[in-house]
Amino acid sequence: MTAGTPTVSALQAAARSRMLLNFTDYSAFDDRPIPMIVRGDGTDVVDDQGRHFIDGLSGLFCSNLGHAFGAEVGAAAQKQMSELVYAPSWSLTHPAAVRLAERLTDIAAPLGMERVFLTNSGGESVEAAWKLVRQWHIANGEPQRRKAIARNLAYHGTSMGALSFTGLDYCREPFMPMAVPVTFVSNTDAFRHELENDETAFTAFLLDEVEQAILAEGPDEIAMFIAEPVQNSGGSFMPPAGYWQGLRELCDRYGILLVADETITGFGRLGEWFACMRLGAKPDIITFAKGATAGHAPLGGVLMTARIAEPFASGKVTYVNGLTYSGHPLTATIALAVLDIYEREQVLENVRALEGHLASRLEELRANPLVGDVRGGGFFWAVELVTDPVTREPFTPEEADWLLREELSGHMDELGLLCRLDDRGEPVIQLSPPLVSTRETLDQIVDIVTEAVRRANESWQRHRATTGTQRSPQVA
Ligand SMILES: Cc1ncc(COP(=O)(O)O)c(C=O)c1O
Numbered sequence: 001m002t003a004g005t006p007t008v009s010a011l012q013a014a015a016r017s018r019m020l021l022n023f024t025d026y027s028a029f030d031d032r033p034i035p036m037i038v039r040g041d042g043t044d045v046v047d048d049q050g051r052h053f054i055d056g057l058s059g060l061f062c063s064n065l066g067h068a069f070g071a072e073v074g075a076a077a078q079k080q081m082s083e084l085v086y087a088p089s090w091s092l093t094h095p096a097a098v099r100l101a102e103r104l105t106d107i108a109a110p111l112g113m114e115r116v117f118l119t120n121s122g123g124e125s126v127e128a129a130w131k132l133v134r135q136w137h138i139a140n141g142e143p144q145r146r147k148a149i150a151r152n153l154a155y156h157g158t159s160m161g162a163l164s165f166t167g168l169d170y171c172r173e174p175f176m177p178m179a180v181p182v183t184f185v186s187n188t189d190a191f192r193h194e195l196e197n198d199e200t201a202f203t204a205f206l207l208d209e210v211e212q213a214i215l216a217e218g219p220d221e222i223a224m225f226i227a228e229p230v231q232n233s234g235g236s237f238m239p240p241a242g243y244w245q246g247l248r249e250l251c252d253r254y255g256i257l258l259v260a261d262e263t264i265t266g267f268g269r270l271g272e273w274f275a276c277m278r279l280g281a282k283p284d285i286i287t288f289a290k291g292a293t294a295g296h297a298p299l300g301g302v303l304m305t306a307r308i309a310e311p312f313a314s315g316k317v318t319y320v321n322g323l324t325y326s327g328h329p330l331t332a333t334i335a336l337a338v339l340d341i342y343e344r345e346q347v348l349e350n351v352r353a354l355e356g357h358l359a360s361r362l363e364e365l366r367a368n369p370l371v372g373d374v375r376g377g378g379f380f381w382a383v384e385l386v387t388d389p390v391t392r393e394p395f396t397p398e399e400a401d402w403l404l405r406e407e408l409s410g411h412m413d414e415l416g417l418l419c420r421l422d423d424r425g426e427p428v429i430q431l432s433p434p435l436v437s438t439r440e441t442l443d444q445i446v447d448i449v450t451e452a453v454r455r456a457n458e459s460w461q462r463h464r465a466t467t468g469t470q471r472s473p474q475v476a
Pocket of ligand 1: 120121122123124126155156157158228232261262263264289290
């Protein structure tokens with residue numbers, strides 16, 4: 001340690017006293033330091049104590065290449081920085097941004113996407129999509145289309161526009177009223193639906209609900225329907241067959257634009273560049289972020305079909321939106337280097353090759369009575385926990401808190417896995433490993449989850465036996 005270099009504990013104290021971290025309950029750090037990750041190593045990250053953790057969530061669904069390619073990406077970034085550090089994207093551009101636009105629209109061409117607007121994040125992309133949608137309707141003589149439809153529990157970002165589409169009350173409540181009037185409909189959670197075992201009927205139910213919402217709100221007042229191809233919040237809700245095709249038909253019937261938020265699912269998470277490709281979905285607009293740079297830099301964007309781009313591309317209308325760092329040379333160069341690595345390392349192929357193995361290993365978890373459901377696709381999975389696999393009675397909020405934060409979190413920490421333990425819906429363990437993970441790494445992840453859930457179930461069953469009730473462990 002050189003003189004003047006702060007120690008890790010000094011940094012942790014400063015993080016406690018000087019930073020305001022995202023969605024962080026500071027009372028959790030009254031008696032322990034804020035965790036500090038100091039470096040990455042392949043598909044692991046390493047903390048200040050030198051402890052390795054498998055990065056089972058790819059950071060925050062973004063480090064799709066793990067932590068092995070930083071030097072290569074950095075070299076490309078350094079070259080760009082020695083040539084041009086900045087040029088705006090307001091009425092001019094620069095080579096890196098154009099090359100990235102070409103590359104992205106080539107990748108998305110099978111979905112009919114022909115043009116892209118670049119942003120810095122998922123939330124900004126959702127905001128930008130909404131502005132595009134509004135101006136598109138105005139250009140087409142329908143300025144009255146001011147409402148949107150989104151889905152329960154869905155997360156689309158926290159800025160005031162994107163927040164309007166986020167179906168999580170605790171995120172919205174302090175900031176009411178919302179910027180955009182939004183009606184929320186069901187997500188595709190089949191596990192808790194009475195039509196769980198009848199996929200065709202489930203699809204019909206969901207689409208009917210969407211249509212009823214359109215009719216109730218006024219078909220010519222709805223501008224946009226937004227959904228993730230596979231919803232993350234609530235735990236990897238795969239859509240039933242025909243769902244996205246049905247959304248397309250409804251949107252066409254009522255003149256509504258269909259937006260697929262691929263902030264998480266884009267760039268290989270489901271084994272394709274975009275999950276829409278796997279699902280046969282045909283949105284008008286795709287929002288993306290995270291995987292585009294695989295966590296090496298902040299970049300997002302909005303892809304659109306020629307039909308959506310037309311009023312702007314023809315010069316009839318100016319898109320009234322701008323970001324100082326839209327298409328920044330640094331982030332554009334990093335995205336290009338990352339896309340090279342995706343191709344060279346055959347990352348999508350890796351996901352497709354190992355998906356079946358991961359799925360069958362995760363299915364083994366059902367042997368544990370705490371496990372109610374295992375669902376997902378690609379490298380994007382959720383394990384839903386239940387008090388009882390037969391009755392499926394949900395945990396109370398206190399029980400879920402105990403299970404996730406008192407029990408499982410400690411076990412995962414001890415066993416060396418970073419994943420998400422989430423109870424924004426029912427309690428789920430969310431897994432989203434780097435897309436470069438080997439079979440061995442995936443096995444290690446599943447082994448850790450198996451052991452953690454085994455320990456948690458022991459505590460849960462012990463509680464049931466001692467209290468003689470079906471319910472409520474003492475929450476510490
Ligand atoms: C589906 C989806 N949309 C939007 C966002 C917001 O992205 P960001 O945090 O980059 O603003 C997220 C973030 O996780 C997301 O999962």
